[in-house]
Structure formats: C-alpha cells, structure tokens
Amino acid sequence: MPRILAPLLSAVTYARWLHLLIGWIFAGVVLMIYPGIEGRGPGEVLVRALPVDVALLGLSALVPAMRRAEGVQARLLLVPEREQDIAVEPARGWADRRRTAAWLIGRFALGGVVGVASVLGPAAAFDLAVRPEPVVFGVRVPGGDVPRWGLLLSPLLLFGLGWLVVWAGRLQLAMAIRLLGPSPADRLAAAELRAERLLERNLLARELHDSIGHALTVTVLQAGAAREVGDPAFSARALEVIEETGRRAMDDLERTLALLREPGGPGDPNEPGGGEDARERPGIDRLPALFETARAAGSPVEARIDVPSEGLPGVLSREGYRIVQEGVTNALKYAPGEPISVRVVVRDGRLELRCANPLSPHPGAPRRGGKGLRGIRERAVLLGGEATAGAEAGKWVLAVRVPLRLGA
Known part of the structure; x- marks a missing residue:
C-alpha cells in the first residue's frame, strides 16, 4: 500500500502535473483566439485548432533560445535524477530544432489529455458522490442504485486520475530526456572529453609520482646518511645533492603544472618565458645525472x-x-x-x-x-x-x- 500511495503524495508528481498543465494552457489560449469555442462542437474545435497549434509550435522551435528555455523548465519541474540528462543549451543545428519541435508538440498533446482529465475527472467524481443522476465525462448515468455505489466509485475515479498524472509525468520526463537531452553525437563527444581528461589526470599523477617520489626518496636517504655519518664534508656533499635534487623536482613540478594552466599563462608559447622549454620533459640523455644522484x-x-x-x-x-x-x-x-x-x-x-x-x-x-x-x-x-x-x-x-x- 505505501508503494501505491507514495507517488500520489510526492511533491515531484505535482511539479510534473504543473508542467503538463502549462502545455494545456497554451492550447487553451490558442483555442480561444482561433477558431474560438462559441457555437462549435468539441470535434470541430479540435479539427480546426490542432493544425494551428502544431504550426505555431513548429515555428517557435526554430528559435534557438526556445530549446534552452524548455530545458530549464523541464529541469525545474520534471525533476530528472541527473540534471545533465536534460540539456540547457540553445539549438545548434537543424537536428536540435527538429527534436525541439517534436518535444513541443508531444508536450502539447500529452498536456492536453491530462488537462482535460484534470477538469472532467473531479467534476465526474463530485457528480457521482452527490447527484442522483450524475454526469460522468459528459454521459448522464440513470438514477436508481447510483447513489448507493457512487460514494465508493468517486474516490476510485480520483485515484485513477492521480495515477494518470503520475504516469503522464514519467512519460513527459522520458520524452524530455530523449528530445531535450544531448544528442548521440553530443553524448559521444562528452564521453571522449571525459576519457581525455581522465588520461590527462593519470598522466599528471604518473609525472608527479615519478619525479617528486624520486626526489623525496633521495632527499630522505641523503639526510639520514648525513646524520649517521656525522662527517662535515659528507654532510656538505649531501646538502648539495639534496639542493640539486630539489631543484630538478621543482623543474619537473613546474612542467607538470604547465599542463594545467589555461592558455595565456606561463606555459603558453605566446607568453614571454613560456613555450616548449616549460613543457619539455627529460629524456634518455638525462640518465647520467640521475645515476649520479643515486651514487651520491x-x-x-x-x-x-x-x-x-x-x-x-x-x-x-x-x-x-x-x-x-x-x-x-x-x-x-x-x-x-x-x-x-x-x-x-x-x-x-x-x-x-x-x-x-x-x-x-x-x-x-x-x-x-x-x-x-x-x-x-x-x-x-x-x-x-x-x-x-x-x-x-x-x-x-x-x-x-x-x-x-x-x-x-
């Protein structure tokens, strides 16, 4: 029972309900302007209004900022598990515009269904509960035994309306992720960017581990040996090795940090003192100096x-x-x-x-x-x-x- 009632009591459900009703309100405003509802049946109104609504939604999707506005609204009201599933970027091409148009039309259609049900459902439930001959969704139900079971049917009708809103909200969220979310090309580009950044982080970690780890090992060994030997000449030589090793470690650290700097920083070749020298890493020709440090x-x-x-x-x-x-x-x-x-x-x-x-x-x-x-x-x-x-x-x-x- 808690699993059945929990979605009906969730604030997320009502936020998504509001999002659905906004699409229905748009349809109602257009309907009042053209073709109007005076003296027209529901079928005639729907046939005349539907092409106008679809055309307006398709034209509005051509505006790049419309995709961004819809994405922001969907994030706020549809409450996705991960915000990045719904993009908030303007349309960047015709593919984005087509997906935005499909989203707007789908939102209008689903919102229209939920909006009509939100008006007629409570009215029908009220009629079932209090009227001897209730009108349910425009159909008059004969009297007789209705008052005896109408009080039981009325809550079930409201319960069904609530779950209609729950499932419509979930469907709306799925549509938003599919149509407002990143395209397959965007997702591939994002995955490639994450992989590139991960490789860069691993490279930096290896560089720091190799260079700084070596320098610290040599420094600790030299300092310990100088303390144990107690010879001033040996201590002086040990301090020289520690100083030289520290300078090389600082150079390696500077080269590594240059990879993190933004363009225009000290590692930029367009800046004074920047360029390849700041990024150059030691090679095989530097091994003799490494061996001298180990011997020391x-x-x-x-x-x-x-x-x-x-x-x-x-x-x-x-x-x-x-x-x-x-x-x-x-x-x-x-x-x-x-x-x-x-x-x-x-x-x-x-x-x-x-x-x-x-x-x-x-x-x-x-x-x-x-x-x-x-x-x-x-x-x-x-x-x-x-x-x-x-x-x-x-x-x-x-x-x-x-x-x-x-x-x-």
Whole structure:
C-alpha cells in the first residue's frame, strides 16, 4: 500500500502535473483566439485548432533560445535524477530544432489529455458522490442504485486520475530526456572529453609520482646518511645533492603544472618565458645525472646505455627516462646502499630497459606492485610493449621491452 500511495503524495508528481498543465494552457489560449469555442462542437474545435497549434509550435522551435528555455523548465519541474540528462543549451543545428519541435508538440498533446482529465475527472467524481443522476465525462448515468455505489466509485475515479498524472509525468520526463537531452553525437563527444581528461589526470599523477617520489626518496636517504655519518664534508656533499635534487623536482613540478594552466599563462608559447622549454620533459640523455644522484645517495650504479647516435623517438626517450627513474627510485627505497645495474639498449627493433639490484638482506615492506610499477606497465602497454617486475636469483629485476615503432 505505501508503494501505491507514495507517488500520489510526492511533491515531484505535482511539479510534473504543473508542467503538463502549462502545455494545456497554451492550447487553451490558442483555442480561444482561433477558431474560438462559441457555437462549435468539441470535434470541430479540435479539427480546426490542432493544425494551428502544431504550426505555431513548429515555428517557435526554430528559435534557438526556445530549446534552452524548455530545458530549464523541464529541469525545474520534471525533476530528472541527473540534471545533465536534460540539456540547457540553445539549438545548434537543424537536428536540435527538429527534436525541439517534436518535444513541443508531444508536450502539447500529452498536456492536453491530462488537462482535460484534470477538469472532467473531479467534476465526474463530485457528480457521482452527490447527484442522483450524475454526469460522468459528459454521459448522464440513470438514477436508481447510483447513489448507493457512487460514494465508493468517486474516490476510485480520483485515484485513477492521480495515477494518470503520475504516469503522464514519467512519460513527459522520458520524452524530455530523449528530445531535450544531448544528442548521440553530443553524448559521444562528452564521453571522449571525459576519457581525455581522465588520461590527462593519470598522466599528471604518473609525472608527479615519478619525479617528486624520486626526489623525496633521495632527499630522505641523503639526510639520514648525513646524520649517521656525522662527517662535515659528507654532510656538505649531501646538502648539495639534496639542493640539486630539489631543484630538478621543482623543474619537473613546474612542467607538470604547465599542463594545467589555461592558455595565456606561463606555459603558453605566446607568453614571454613560456613555450616548449616549460613543457619539455627529460629524456634518455638525462640518465647520467640521475645515476649520479643515486651514487651520491650511497648506491653504486653500473649503467650501460647503447642507443643509436641519432637518438630515440621523443616519446620513447621521455617514457624510457621515467621508467628507469622509477626503477632506480625503487632500488634506493627498498635496498638502500646496494649496487644498481641499469641497461638501456636497442636490439631487434626494440628498446630494452632493465634495472636490477640485489634484494635487501633486511627487507622492509614487500613490493607488491604499487602505483609506480602499475604506472610502468601502463606506459609500456601504451607504447605497444610489455613490462615485468619481480625477484630473480636473489635480485629484483625490472624489465621493459617496447618497439621503436608503434605497431612493430
């Protein structure tokens, strides 16, 4: 019983009822102007008024702002679950105008039915309850036993009218979502925009994780070592490494934030000091500086870099640097002081990246493939390659293989 009565007591139902009646009021105003109701039967009035109403609604749909006005009104009175299901943008083409015209005509027709029922229904219910020979929807019911069952039939008639309003409101909402909502092309464009923004957010998250995470790891290790050793010369060198690492992290942060700035900001190539330099990301050629930072943190690095003299494609060089950086950072974090072996070679049309270090004799938290390793796998897959990471013969080995050309 509550499920049956709840819609009849909901404020949403009456808001949608008002929305339906507005369409009926429009039809009534047009009807009084042309053809008029004086001396005309209902059938004649309907036949003459219907073409005029449809023509006026079709012409009004040509105005771009009409779609926006109808969308705003539908959002307020039809109360959709998600506001974005009903657009509030003006018509941008003939397809939008056609859908707006269909909406206006459908709203007028459905509102007319509900409006007539809203007037005749209560009148018929009143007649059934109090008159000996009631008139129900224009039909006179003979007397006799009517007064005895009319009091029971009258509430049922009002109950049916209420549910007519409920279902008409739901149908009106479905029409609004279909005809006033975004078109399939708009929905596809919105989905593509959401996917693009998600990719951008993931890119920014990876950039911050790789660059800032590496800088913090080196800084913590250097500060801890300086405190333990207590040698002024070592402490001075540690502070230099911390300062240099911090500056590089600030540069990486500035490059990452440049992706978030609006056009015309410091990252805009049209602005002084902006442009490609602000957005440039480190590549394979910056690996020696990365290895020096790791050595200064107390971990010997044996590196072999064998790439063509003409260099690698830009995207491979940048992503390769980030992959190696994450491998070195993990080695510093989980096996501080242990030697690190890095190999970057081009072989058989593929770029091979390998970073290995002995497993720490005093392991801390086990590596379970956190955000860093997941980011490496994502980078490798996007480049058409593969990445593996795990313990091999007493070492932790990160291996990545990606083709030099996409699709190779």
